[in-house]
Amino acid sequence: xxxxxxxxxxxLALFIGGEWLSPEGRTTSPxxxxxxxxxxxxxxxxxxxxxxxxxxxxxxxFRTWRAVFPDERGRIxxxxxxxxxxxxxxxxxxxxxxxxxVIHETRIEVMMSANIFEWYAxxxxxxxxxxxxxxxxxxxxTIVKEPVGPVAAFAPWNFPLGNPARKxxxxxxxxxxxxxxxxxxxxxxGLAVAKxxxxxxxxxxxxxxxxxxxxxxxxxxxxxxxxxAISFTGSIPVGKHLAKLAADGMKRTTMELGGHAPxxxxxxxxxxxxxxxxxxxxxxxxGQVCVSPTRYYVQEKIYNRFVxxxxxxAKGWPVGNGLEEKNKMGPLVHARRLxxxxxxxxxxxxxxxxxxxxxxxxASPGYFYAPTVLSDVPNSARVMNEEPFGPVAVIxxxxxxxxxxxxxxxxxxxxxxxxxxxxxxxxxxxGERLExxxxxxNTYQIxxxxxxxxxxxxxxxxxxxxxxxxxxxxxxxxxxxx
Ligand code: NAD
Numbered sequence: 001x002x003x004x005x006x007x008x009x010x011x012l013a014l015f016i017g018g019e020w021l022s023p024e025g026r027t028t029s030p031x032x033x034x035x036x037x038x039x040x041x042x043x044x045x046x047x048x049x050x051x052x053x054x055x056x057x058x059x060x061x062f063r064t065w066r067a068v069f070p071d072e073r074g075r076i077x078x079x080x081x082x083x084x085x086x087x088x089x090x091x092x093x094x095x096x097x098x099x100x101x102v103i104h105e106t107r108i109e110v111m112m113s114a115n116i117f118e119w120y121a122x123x124x125x126x127x128x129x130x131x132x133x134x135x136x137x138x139x140x141x142t143i144v145k146e147p148v149g150p151v152a153a154f155a156p157w158n159f160p161l162g163n164p165a166r167k168x169x170x171x172x173x174x175x176x177x178x179x180x181x182x183x184x185x186x187x188x189x190g191l192a193v194a195k196x197x198x199x200x201x202x203x204x205x206x207x208x209x210x211x212x213x214x215x216x217x218x219x220x221x222x223x224x225x226x227x228x229a230i231s232f233t234g235s236i237p238v239g240k241h242l243a244k245l246a247a248d249g250m251k252r253t254t255m256e257l258g259g260h261a262p263x264x265x266x267x268x269x270x271x272x273x274x275x276x277x278x279x280x281x282x283x284x285x286x287g288q289v290c291v292s293p294t295r296y297y298v299q300e301k302i303y304n305r306f307v308x309x310x311x312x313x314a315k316g317w318p319v320g321n322g323l324e325e326k327n328k329m330g331p332l333v334h335a336r337r338l339x340x341x342x343x344x345x346x347x348x349x350x351x352x353x354x355x356x357x358x359x360x361x362x363a364s365p366g367y368f369y370a371p372t373v374l375s376d377v378p379n380s381a382r383v384m385n386e387e388p389f390g391p392v393a394v395i396x397x398x399x400x401x402x403x404x405x406x407x408x409x410x411x412x413x414x415x416x417x418x419x420x421x422x423x424x425x426x427x428x429x430x431g432e433r434l435e436x437x438x439x440x441x442n443t444y445q446i447x448x449x450x451x452x453x454x455x456x457x458x459x460x461x462x463x464x465x466x467x468x469x470x471x472x473x474x475x476x477x478x479x480x481x482x
Contacts, residue, residue: 009097012043012187014211015194016050017057018204026050027212029184034100034331035321037365041098043187045212051220054179054208058150059226061177061205066147068203070175074121077172079200081114081121087196093323095160095189100330100367101285102322106161112449113165113193116465119449120173123470127174140481145474147175148252149228152221154214154242155182156234157333158288160189166453166464167231168193168207174473176229179208181217185333218242227251229473233290234258235387236412236458254462254472256454258387259290259415262408264398264430265306266421267299274420275306278393279313281444283329283371287391288337291416291438291446294388296395297404303397307356307375310393314357314371321366331367332390338367341390344383345372348394353377358391385411401429409435414457416446437463 012031013020023044031041046054065073084091092106099106129144151171155163164182171178182190194209210217221227222245229252232242239257246253265274281293298306322330332338338361345359358372372392377384383394398404408417417436421427427441437455438446447453452466462472 077121083196120169124173157183160186255460311356412458415455415459
């Protein structure tokens with residue numbers, strides 16, 4: 001189907017019990033290309049009966065899949081990684097057409113998804129337990145790691161391939177079955193990832209892909225005793241809501257929620273280099289990235305030059321349809337995001353912020369918003385408090401180390417934080433003081449398959465990828481033999 005999907009976008013389906021279930025006879029919702037505003041497909045919604053079928057399949061699939069030895073599970077995940085790479089171009093185009101993200105980034109995302117499958121393929125073989133020293137001769141005390149059980153996973157649209165790959169990879173690598181609800185905005189990407197796994201030989205019931213009204217699906221799945229763990233990526237309010245539902249069944253949770261990453265730039269840096277890195281990091285996926293740098297705190301001496309340099313880059317940033325190679329930024333994913341960004345900017349302006357670049361919607365059709373730079377933004381502005389999730393860099397000056405750390409840590413978010421300085425002493429201090437699950441020092445690179453990805457404070461708990469990602473899908477059992 002991966003190849004087929006590339007030429008026939010409208011071929012959307014649910015995947016339950018090893019069957020691709022068509023939209024026929026089901027409620028559907030339109031999928032829109034955000035670069036053109038054209039309806040490109042109809043995504044089928046799972047009925048209650050479909051969800052119950054997915055739950056039964058997951059229960060059965062768990063029994064089948066946990067009995068497959070980790071070595072063989074790994075072989076299937078590795079084969080799926082190969083298929084992803086083989087179909088890189090077709091899958092990248094699907095992701096670009098439905099998410100708006102530029103093709104250069106979706107190609108990277110296909111490769112990243114393949115790397116994630118390979119990581120879990122290997123890591124699943126290392127779900128080690130331990131043996132305790134005896135207290136009495138003839139006894140044995142062992143600790144083993146077992147798969148937690150069927151997992152319900154919810155993946156958003158901003159990494160339409162990478163988010164599903166992370167969630168499916170962790171569950172399957174640990175020996176769990178998984179029901180995944182990718183975002184309704186980007187359904188074909190999730191299906192393309194699933195298709196690679198099916199073609200790689202995954203047993204039919206180990207994975208289900210469902211779509212529908214998100215709140216209805218999560219309520220139904222989380223109420224079932226079959227589901228033993230939840231993995232969610234999305235906003236903090238939805239994460240809190242799902243955590244409450246999970247508490248009723250005492251289900252394990254991995255919550256990768258929003259961020260509002262501070263970036264502290266000291267005046268001893270190579271300014272042009274930091275600006276070049278910052279523009280790429282900020283405008284990646286039009287800023288719709290949970291670890292996107294959002295609040296820049298720049299030391300006074302270089303503040304004006306930093307604002308001007310960022311604005312200059314923003315004004316020249318090539319924006320347009322993500323399928324065109326020349327473009328470095330596509331549209332926002334849907335009309336709601338566009339309205340949200342317009343609201344943030346209007347509020348900031350009203351509160352006295354200066355618009356150094358952008359600050360307006362670009363010509364339609366398409367949900368395009370200009371790369372935007374705001375300076376001198378008061379803490380009372382909404383954009384200083386709520387995750388903007390758009391192509392907006394907010395820049396404010398600082399003079400004092402302790403004061404800037406206080407500002408950086410001011411919000412309840414704690415996902416990513418960054419700092420740039422040529423002083424190794426300052427770097428060490430700032431790294432220790434920033435409150436975040438991931439800290440980039442002189443770099444924006446904070447995500448590779450072997451590193452844990454997750455937040456602290458209200459940005460969530462638990463990690464994806466790294467050894468921690470597998471651990472989230474495992475439970476600990478102590479066996480005492482006499
Ligand atoms: P939204 O809250 O409608 O949707 C965000 C994601 O959560 C979607 O994938 C959606 O399907 C899912 N979702 C929403 N309600 C759900 C529920 N009750 N049960 C299960 N899943 C549910 O918002 P949106 O307009 O699409 O995005 C807005 C905000 O979401 C952003 O400002 C950002 O804070 C957050 N977001 C975060 C990430 C991330 O990587 N952490 C990704 C996408 C969106």
